[in-house]
Amino acid sequence: MNNSLNQLVEAARAGDQTAAVGLIEHFYERVYAFLRRLASNEADAADLTQRTFSRVWQVLPSFAGRSSVASWIHGIAYHVYVDWRRGNYPTESRSEAWWSACPAPDVQPDELAARADLAATLYASVEQLEPDPRESVHLHYYQGLTLQETAEAMGVAVSTVKYRLRLALDHLHKKLDAAQVSGTDCPSHHSPH
Amino acid sequence: MSITEQEIEDSLRRAPAPKAPAGLKDRLVAQVQLAPVCRKAEASARALDPRSWLGRWWPALAPTAVSLACAMVVAVQQMEIRDLKQTIQSLSQGPTGAAAVPAEAAVRSAGAGSPSGTELREIARLQALAQRLADEVAQLEQLRAENGKLRAQIAAATSSGLSPEEEAVLADAREKAAAARCSNNLMWLGVAVRTWALDNNGLVPPSILCLSNEIGTAVLVCPSDSGRQAATNWSAITSANCSYEYLGGSGGRSDEQPPRVLFRCPVHGSIGLSDGAVQRGVAKAHPESLVQKDGKLYYQQPEAQSEEKAPPAPSRESNRNTNPNPNR
Numbered sequence: 265m266n267n268s269l270n271q272l273v274e275a276a277r278a279g280d281q282t283a284a285v286g287l288i289e290h291f292y293e294r295v296y297a298f299l300r301r302l303a304s305n306e307a308d309a310a311d312l313t314q315r316t317f318s319r320v321w322q323v324l325p326s327f328a329g330r331s332s333v334a335s336w337i338h339g340i341a342y343h344v345y346v347d348w349r350r351g352n353y354p355t356e357s358r359s360e361a362w363w364s365a366c367p368a369p370d371v372q373p374d375e376l377a378a379r380a381d382l383a384a385t386l387y388a389s390v391e392q393l394e395p396d397p398r399e400s401v402h403l404h405y406y407q408g409l410t411l412q413e414t415a416e417a418m419g420v421a422v423s424t425v426k427y428r429l430r431l432a433l434d435h436l437h438k439k440l441d442a443a444q445v446s447g448t449d450c451p452s453h454h455s456p457h
Numbered sequence: 458m459s460i461t462e463q464e465i466e467d468s469l470r471r472a473p474a475p476k477a478p479a480g481l482k483d484r485l486v487a488q489v490q491l492a493p494v495c496r497k498a499e500a501s502a503r504a505l506d507p508r509s510w511l512g513r514w515w516p517a518l519a520p521t522a523v524s525l526a527c528a529m530v531v532a533v534q535q536m537e538i539r540d541l542k543q544t545i546q547s548l549s550q551g552p553t554g555a556a557a558v559p560a561e562a563a564v565r566s567a568g569a570g571s572p573s574g575t576e577l578r579e580i581a582r583l584q585a586l587a588q589r590l591a592d593e594v595a596q597l598e599q600l601r602a603e604n605g606k607l608r609a610q611i612a613a614a615t616s617s618g619l620s621p622e623e624e625a626v627l628a629d630a631r632e633k634a635a636a637a638r639c640s641n642n643l644m645w646l647g648v649a650v651r652t653w654a655l656d657n658n659g660l661v662p663p664s665i666l667c668l669s670n671e672i673g674t675a676v677l678v679c680p681s682d683s684g685r686q687a688a689t690n691w692s693a694i695t696s697a698n699c700s701y702e703y704l705g706g707s708g709g710r711s712d713e714q715p716p717r718v719l720f721r722c723p724v725h726g727s728i729g730l731s732d733g734a735v736q737r738g739v740a741k742a743h744p745e746s747l748v749q750k751d752g753k754l755y756y757q758q759p760e761a762q763s764e765e766k767a768p769p770a771p772s773r774e775s776n777r778n779t780n781p782n783p784n785r
Contacts, residue, residue: 276491284489292485297474310481317485324491382460383468390469405469433462440460 269333277324288317291334295341298407302345302399312348316341335413338403342417349395382440389439390432397432400425635680636725640737642676643729646701646720651733654711661705661719661731666691677701681724700724705731707752718747718754730756 269290275283295316300309319340327336390401403414404425415422511518619627649671653662662668665677669691678687679700688698705719711731720729726741736756739746748755 279491281489281491284491285486288482288485288489292482293474293477296477296481300475301472306475306478309475310478310484313477313481314484314488318488318490321488321490383471386465386468387472401469405466406472406474408470433465436465437460437462440465444459 270329273327273333291337294407295337298338298341298402299345301402301406312344316344319344331416332413335409335416338407338409339417339419342399385443386436386440389436393432393435397428400428401432404429636737638680639722639725640727640735642679643720643722643727643735644733645672645676647729647733650719650731651711659710659712661709661711663706663708665699665703666694674698679722679724704754709753715755715757718756728756
């Protein structure tokens with residue numbers, strides 16, 4: 265996979281339009297999903313995705329291959345998002361209803377029924393994290409990057425990523441425990457009248 | 458039942474992915490703008506670009522160039538120093554070496570073949586001549602040094618006008634004249650005391666300042682006492698204007714026998730007695746002649762000397778028939 269991606273990048277650097285389209289097909293959905301989870305609406309996410317790939321074509325000649333293609337493109341997307349966030353574009357937290365409306369494709373229906381509420385609470389809790397731990401969770405868990413790739417994309421050390429993920433998991437664990445306790449004490453919580 | 462951390466991580470990894478809107482891919486494909494760059498050409502251009510090459514290597518090249526320049530400068534200086542040393546060494550060899558050089562040159566000019574007997578004799582004669590000239594030059598240098606020394610001695614002699622022996626005799630005469638003048642001062646002081654005693658029932662004055670009507674201030678300073686100067690008048694007299702010690706402050710009469718010591722010169726050791734006599738150098742040469750009685754100092758002439766009538770050191774001088782007041 266990595267070799268084929270590197271070959272696509274090399275071809276695109278040489279001016280191969282087909283290779284560039286291949287890179288778009290491979291990454292645009294992941295990049296859009298990453299930015300959509302972070303941005304407030306679809307239009308902003310689409311705009312950020314276009315900015316990301318525009319930036320990719322600009323810096324493609326300087327890509328030295330020291331990192332994986334995935335971490336490189338995710339790093340560009342991450343920095344495009346950070347720049348956009350700094351431009352006074354407030355992000356709104358994804359609600360549990362929003363997460364419930366986005367069913368995971370690889371989850372079985374029975375599991376979905378059992379865990380729907382808990383997962384929605386979990387994803388909503390992720391959005392309440394501080395920016396650095398939250399974006400680490402997005403890159404590492406949601407986007408499936410390794411710790412090394414996450415660190416390269418964010419421009420920090422691997423140990424920093426581990427520390428941020430540890431903070432995030434501890435926070436999420438407490439949140440979910442609190443949610444379970446409140447659900448046990450109040451059975452009518454998930455069955456509104 | 459509490460949820461585990463592994464379950465949380467699994468849930469996060471299974472997070473739903475929002476679907477990209479339709480048409481996004483087309484827009485992304487439409488905005489692709491690739492700048493075709495030939496990597497090999499770029500690499501070769503980078504390698505050949507002097508700016509990039511210099512930019513990469515200048516931190517190492519600059520100190521190296523400076524070090525090489527310094528090394529070259531040091532090497533050139535060493536060569537020049539060596540040439541100068543050789544020049545100085547050849548010059549310091551003197552005329553002998555200079556004479557040897559033409560001799561060697563003559564030998565070399567004679568050719569690679571064996572020189573004839575005439576040439577060898579000529580070379581030997583020239584070497585002997587050069588040696589003789591060198592000896593003459595050395596003698597001339599020695600004569601010049603002696604001449605300079607004599608000139609220096611003549612110049613030193615003419616600056617003072619007298620030879621050292623003459624200077625010593627003159628200094629001795631000056632010292633004797635000063636001692637004589639000192640004795641004369643003591644004599645006039647004794648006369649002044651006796652004059653004051655005539656007006657005061659034969660008593661000696663309690664202080665030397667009482668003699669202001671009898672004598673001038675010039676006789677209060679010994680000629681050999683360069684540290685003191687004569688006062689202009691008696692009202693301005695201090696210890697800096699009087700060389701002699703006055704020993705009559707304890708009172709008494711001027712006609713006591715044996716004669717009492719009233720004045721003493723600390724420079725020459727001469728003493729002035731109450732009867733007007735002066736003993737030159739007694740205080741230094743014969744201190745045993747001075748006897749202390751009742752707080753007064755008396756002079757006792759040694760009996761042996763008085764019997765033989767030939768006192769070697771002290772000389773008694775009378776003042777009975779001299780002018781009592783030279784300053785008036």
